[in-house]
Amino acid sequence: MIAIKTEDLTYVYSAGTPFEKTAIDHINLEIEQGEFVGVIGHTGSGKSTLIQHFNGLLKPTSGRILINGVDLWAKETKIRDYRFKVGLVFQYPEYQLFEETVYKDIAFGPANMGLSPAEIDERVREAAEFVGLKPHHMQKSPFELSGGQKRRVAIAGVLAMNPEILVLDEPTAGLDPKGRDRILGQIKQYHKARGTTILLVSHSMEDIARYAHKVLVLNHSGVAMYDDVAAVFSRDKEIIQMGLSVPQITRIFSRLRDRGYPVSESVYTMDYAKQELLSLLSGKEG
Amino acid sequence: MLRDITIGQYFPGKSVLHRLDPRVKIVLTLAFIVMLFIASNPIGLLVGILFLVLTYGISRIPPIMILKSLKPVLPIILFTSILNMFFIEGTPLFQWWILKITLEGVTTAIVMSIRILCLIAGTSLLTYTTSPIALTDGIERLCSPLNRLKLPVHELAMMMTIALRFIPTLIEETDKIMSAQKARGADLETGGLMQRAKALIPILIPLFVSAFRRADELAVAMECRCYRGGEGRTRMKQLKIQMYDIWCSVFVGLCIAAVIFINLFAPVVLHM
Numbered sequence: 001m002i003a004i005k006t007e008d009l010t011y012v013y014s015a016g017t018p019f020e021k022t023a024i025d026h027i028n029l030e031i032e033q034g035e036f037v038g039v040i041g042h043t044g045s046g047k048s049t050l051i052q053h054f055n056g057l058l059k060p061t062s063g064r065i066l067i068n069g070v071d072l073w074a075k076e077t078k079i080r081d082y083r084f085k086v087g088l089v090f091q092y093p094e095y096q097l098f099e100e101t102v103y104k105d106i107a108f109g110p111a112n113m114g115l116s117p118a119e120i121d122e123r124v125r126e127a128a129e130f131v132g133l134k135p136h137h138m139q140k141s142p143f144e145l146s147g148g149q150k151r152r153v154a155i156a157g158v159l160a161m162n163p164e165i166l167v168l169d170e171p172t173a174g175l176d177p178k179g180r181d182r183i184l185g186q187i188k189q190y191h192k193a194r195g196t197t198i199l200l201v202s203h204s205m206e207d208i209a210r211y212a213h214k215v216l217v218l219n220h221s222g223v224a225m226y227d228d229v230a231a232v233f234s235r236d237k238e239i240i241q242m243g244l245s246v247p248q249i250t251r252i253f254s255r256l257r258d259r260g261y262p263v264s265e266s267v268y269t270m271d272y273a274k275q276e277l278l279s280l281l282s283g284k285e286g
Numbered sequence: 287m288l289r290d291i292t293i294g295q296y297f298p299g300k301s302v303l304h305r306l307d308p309r310v311k312i313v314l315t316l317a318f319i320v321m322l323f324i325a326s327n328p329i330g331l332l333v334g335i336l337f338l339v340l341t342y343g344i345s346r347i348p349p350i351m352i353l354k355s356l357k358p359v360l361p362i363i364l365f366t367s368i369l370n371m372f373f374i375e376g377t378p379l380f381q382w383w384i385l386k387i388t389l390e391g392v393t394t395a396i397v398m399s400i401r402i403l404c405l406i407a408g409t410s411l412l413t414y415t416t417s418p419i420a421l422t423d424g425i426e427r428l429c430s431p432l433n434r435l436k437l438p439v440h441e442l443a444m445m446m447t448i449a450l451r452f453i454p455t456l457i458e459e460t461d462k463i464m465s466a467q468k469a470r471g472a473d474l475e476t477g478g479l480m481q482r483a484k485a486l487i488p489i490l491i492p493l494f495v496s497a498f499r500r501a502d503e504l505a506v507a508m509e510c511r512c513y514r515g516g517e518g519r520t521r522m523k524q525l526k527i528q529m530y531d532i533w534c535s536v537f538v539g540l541c542i543a544a545v546i547f548i549n550l551f552a553p554v555v556l557h558m
Binding site for chain 2: 052055057080083084087088090093095096097098108109112113143157158161
């Protein structure tokens with residue numbers, strides 16, 4: 001089933017003024033349910049604008065956006081329902097925390113959905129567990145926590161709405177390597193446990209290579225590529241030309257290939273790289 | 287969207303009026319206001335109107351902007367005109383019950399309206415052609431004699447500058463926080479007054495927190511660069527009086543002289 005579909009989706013900022021700018025231009029996209037998609041593109045390529053269309057925060061200037069086959073801006077659609085179906089975690093989400101306690105902050109989304117107190121309680125506890133918050137954190141003020149913990153509270157606040165589609169805009173920006181791996185690991189685990197469709201915007205090609213199945217490359221307000229991770233990273237020269245990069249290991253293998261070594265062109269993880277090198281070395285010996 | 291709101295009316299350009307020293311511009315604007323009020327004669331006001339036509343022409347500010355700046359004062363103008371028309375004694379033009387409109391009343395109403403319109407258009411020209419930063423800089427310099435009265439002029443001007451500088455940043459921040467809370471299902475559009483006020487809490491608290499954080503960061507950044515108030519501080523953009531500043535001042539001086547001359551020799555005196 002197709003979770004997200006866009007038809008000629010176009011958004012123009014400040015239309016009709018001298019500051020007019022087309023952020024996304026005729027985007028046609030189909031994202032299958034249960035997919036883990038990495039979204040890359042340099043600053044200003046339209047990533048943030050595109051993802052804000054998925055839950056109806058922005059209304060397209062032209063074109064359509066369909067979630068589970070329903071046009072978000074059709075007359076009979078209730079946009080607010082889709083805010084809960086498509087969970088959106090913004091950049092630096094910890095700056096949106098406001099409640100007295102961590103518990104209440106995570107409960108904000110579920111409470112807005114109009115759930116019963118028992119359901120809210122269950123959702124909050126589940127979401128907190130997923131992001132690795134301990135019960136003793138729950139009654140603390142979110143402002144007492146460390147940066148990484150605040151980030152996890154904010155993510156839990158979105159997870160608690162049990163979204164069918166989860167969109168994360170650079171969830172690891174500004175975190176240390178340990179915090180980054182932890183959050184991404186928890187997202188991956190959530191994906192596995194719930195089968196949620198996940199879109200992960202990131203500037204780290206290593207993270208994308210490690211966690212995503214598919215990669216969406218945005219360039220000049222449009223879709224440049226949308227394919228499996230291996231297929232996208234094998235077009236490393238094009239990607240580098242867009243001002244983006246490919247994982248380090250992919251670059252090394254690209255150089256090896258340039259020097260005439262018979263290695264695969266779609267190496268993007270360490271494990272696969274090790275295998276390739278070993279078979280290359282044993283091939284030489286033999 | 288919030289970000290479509292523009293605060294401050296600065297209209298970037300490269301005309302002589304834009305390049306004029308902000309101190310000179312402020313003083314000349316004040317002179318223009320004085321000129322409007324000493325003109326006791328329709329011909330004198332005509333000088334004011336011509337002056338505006340000329341300066342707006344030079345500045346290349348689209349004429350539609352004048353209308354925009356006049357819109358908020360229209361009710362005041364209408365109100366004073368009506369009062370003037372009915373309450374000034376003189377030759378009655380029209381009489382009904384205890385209400386009467388006099389010739390003097392009508393002329394005063396017209397002259398007063400023109401005067402207020404010119405006043406607003408003239409002062410708007412100052413804000414259209416001067417960036418807020420240049421404007422506070424100019425005010426600071428003009429007020430610097432008040433330092434002797436122990437008034438912290440520099441600090442007040444710095445506060446103004448910082449406030450103006452951070453308005454767009456805070457608007458952007460508010461926009462982001464609103465989007466984030468809407469993404470969690472916050473309902474900002476419906477409900478009664480109390481409900482809406484309550485709905486603002488999830489936006490105001492993060493906004494205050496971030497404003498304090500920014501203030502803290504800015505203070506540290508300023509201290510790192512050895513900021514310690516106005517004493518002995520030099521400037522990157524030195525304000526210097528140029529030739530065109532002098533020419534413009536001379537021109538405004540001539541206009542005022544013309545108005546005084548007209549007052550003396552064409553005495554169509556108006557009822558004030």
